[in-house]
Amino acid sequence: MKRISHWINGSIVAGTSGNTGKVFNPATGTQSAEVDFASVSEVDAAVAAAKAALPAWRATNLSRRAEIMFNIRNLVQANRNEIAQMLSAEHGKVISDALGEIARGLENIEFACGIPNLLKGGYSEQASAGVDVYSIKQPLGVVAGITPFNFPAMVPMWMFANAIACGNTFVLKPSEKDPSVALFLADLLQQAGVPDGVFNVINGDKVSVDALLNHADVSAVSFVGSTPIARYIYETGTKNGKRVQALGGAKNHMLVLPDADLDMAADAAVSAAYGSAGERCMAISVLLAVDSVADALIEKVKQRIPNIKVGPASDTANEMGPLITAEHRDKVASYLAGAAGEGATVVVDGRENAPTGGFFLNPSIIDGVKPGMRCYDEEIFGPVLNVVRVKSYDEGIALINANEFGNGVAIFTRDGGVAREFQLDVTVGMVGVNVPIPVPVSYYSFGGWKNSLFGDHHMYGPEGINFFTRSKVVTSRWPDPRTSSVNLGFPQNR
Ligand code: NAD
Numbered sequence: 001m002k003r004i005s006h007w008i009n010g011s012i013v014a015g016t017s018g019n020t021g022k023v024f025n026p027a028t029g030t031q032s033a034e035v036d037f038a039s040v041s042e043v044d045a046a047v048a049a050a051k052a053a054l055p056a057w058r059a060t061n062l063s064r065r066a067e068i069m070f071n072i073r074n075l076v077q078a079n080r081n082e083i084a085q086m087l088s089a090e091h092g093k094v095i096s097d098a099l100g101e102i103a104r105g106l107e108n109i110e111f112a113c114g115i116p117n118l119l120k121g122g123y124s125e126q127a128s129a130g131v132d133v134y135s136i137k138q139p140l141g142v143v144a145g146i147t148p149f150n151f152p153a154m155v156p157m158w159m160f161a162n163a164i165a166c167g168n169t170f171v172l173k174p175s176e177k178d179p180s181v182a183l184f185l186a187d188l189l190q191q192a193g194v195p196d197g198v199f200n201v202i203n204g205d206k207v208s209v210d211a212l213l214n215h216a217d218v219s220a221v222s223f224v225g226s227t228p229i230a231r232y233i234y235e236t237g238t239k240n241g242k243r244v245q246a247l248g249g250a251k252n253h254m255l256v257l258p259d260a261d262l263d264m265a266a267d268a269a270v271s272a273a274y275g276s277a278g279e280r281c282m283a284i285s286v287l288l289a290v291d292s293v294a295d296a297l298i299e300k301v302k303q304r305i306p307n308i309k310v311g312p313a314s315d316t317a318n319e320m321g322p323l324i325t326a327e328h329r330d331k332v333a334s335y336l337a338g339a340a341g342e343g344a345t346v347v348v349d350g351r352e353n354a355p356t357g358g359f360f361l362n363p364s365i366i367d368g369v370k371p372g373m374r375c376y377d378e379e380i381f382g383p384v385l386n387v388v389r390v391k392s393y394d395e396g397i398a399l400i401n402a403n404e405f406g407n408g409v410a411i412f413t414r415d416g417g418v419a420r421e422f423q424l425d426v427t428v429g430m431v432g433v434n435v436p437i438p439v440p441v442s443y444y445s446f447g448g449w450k451n452s453l454f455g456d457h458h459m460y461g462p463e464g465i466n467f468f469t470r471s472k473v474v475t476s477r478w479p480d481p482r483t484s485s486v487n488l489g490f491p492q493n494r
Pocket of ligand 1: 146147148149150151173174175176204205206209210224225226227229230247248249250280281379381407448452
């Protein structure tokens with residue numbers, strides 16, 4: 001059985017805690033590996049390696065750091081097919097989707113290649129007589145990233161690219177469900193010239209997460225995962241004096257107005273609801289259809305579902321893979337089982353004729369969904385599209401704004417005025433206008449509102465640079481020593 005261990009100070013380190021987890025191939029349902037779960041002392045070793053590497057790394061000049069980021073970019077690009085295969089074998093997503101994830105992750109490495117420019121500070125000459133003031137951005141120190149199963153390549157890249165380019169050293173705790181990509185990336189980073197200790201990987205469960213949250217030498221924690229854990233990470237990390245950004249779960253609505261192009265809206269709803277088997281934090285899970293077009297829209301979505309090819313990634317014709325685990329597949333199926341009892345109607349039941357042998361579920365639609373039903377109130381994180389029928393734009397936006405989550409949202413309309421009003425009013429962090437999955441490009445930042453994000457910084461882009469640095473302001477004077485005197489008054493500029 002393949003064993004997946006840790007990466008500490010530039011090499012693979014076998015776990016010694018005796019605790020392990022099982023890694024499956026979700027397309028076959030068979031176990032493919034055993035992953036070591038770190039003990040507190042193993043986390044300590046990774047943090048110690050990161051701490052030891054910090055002084056030299058943060059002193060490394062910006063040109064060299066940029067050069068290394070370019071090297072990482074080229075190595076990830078050159079190895080993308082291998083990464084996609086590895087990713088798919090543990091996550092289940094089809095290869096084209098895995099390659100898309102890697103490409104979106106790469107954008108963040110490319111952004112970090114501009115680190116000399118991104119770290120520029122400000123300078124004010126002659127703020128007072130003979131006094132200049134300037135601000136600089138400095139790294140935080142040892143920082144940690146804790147990532148979810150659904151983007152095992154992209155989400156680590158969201159974090160480590162900016163973190164290390166800014167001069168921090170990094171400890172990554174990937175999801176225990178698909179940990180291999182993190183170790184492969186560690187090896188590529190080493191080939192790219194990242195010094196030993198600057199990037200470390202600790203595999204594990206709550207024990208290792210808690211060890212990072214409680215470690216005095218960890219300055220900041222960047223987290224992506226479900227809302228209950230995000231809230232826990234934020235509360236525990238900040239209580240321990242750390243800077244924390246913790247991105248949580250989602251319930252993304254797509255509001256379709258009567259003037260929308262219904263074929264375009266149906267294509268978008270199907271792509272965004274069922275891509276990656278709905279296991280994307282930006283997946284559309286609620287179709288808000290204004291009454292007059294609801295029947296026509298549902299019909300168009302229904303017509304498209306039989307054409308979706310569901311199956312293992314080994315057949316490149318397949319477009320949608322399995323869910324991550326048997327337990328998760330069963331949980332998603334339970335929303336379909338419970339829908340009728342709550343007064344909703346399962347219009348397309350993905351439990352029927354799903355491929356066997358792995359953790360598969362076919363695309364599903366539940367119609368007549370309302371707030372208060374379990375399938376509406378909870379994040380399903382599977383290929384289930386809930387349809388909520390609303391009377392008007394106003395009812396639609398009121399529903400979206402009342403939702404506890406605020407990650408992504410989309411409006412489909414031909415009316416620019418309404419789209420603009422929507423952008424002004426909606427309490428969601430990432431908005432698509434006729435775009436169903438509005439994941440920001442790497443030079444903007446990614447983050448939801450409400451229970452989809454705890455903390456003040458969004459992820460990656462300019463906010464990522466701010467998250468991984470702290471600013472310092474220097475007030476400087478090089479006076480003629482002959483003019484120096486004692487003055488107990490408060491420093492004034494006039
Ligand atoms: P998860 O919260 O179960 O796990 C995320 C990480 O936290 C993993 O590394 C895991 O090992 C760790 N963890 C799990 N339980 C823990 C505990 N009790 N204490 C400490 N650490 C713990 O999430 P997941 O199932 O891996 O990922 C899916 C979730 O992530 C969904 O809710 C999805 O919406 C969310 N997500 C959000 C974003 C975003 O940007 N907002 C992006 C991707 C995924």
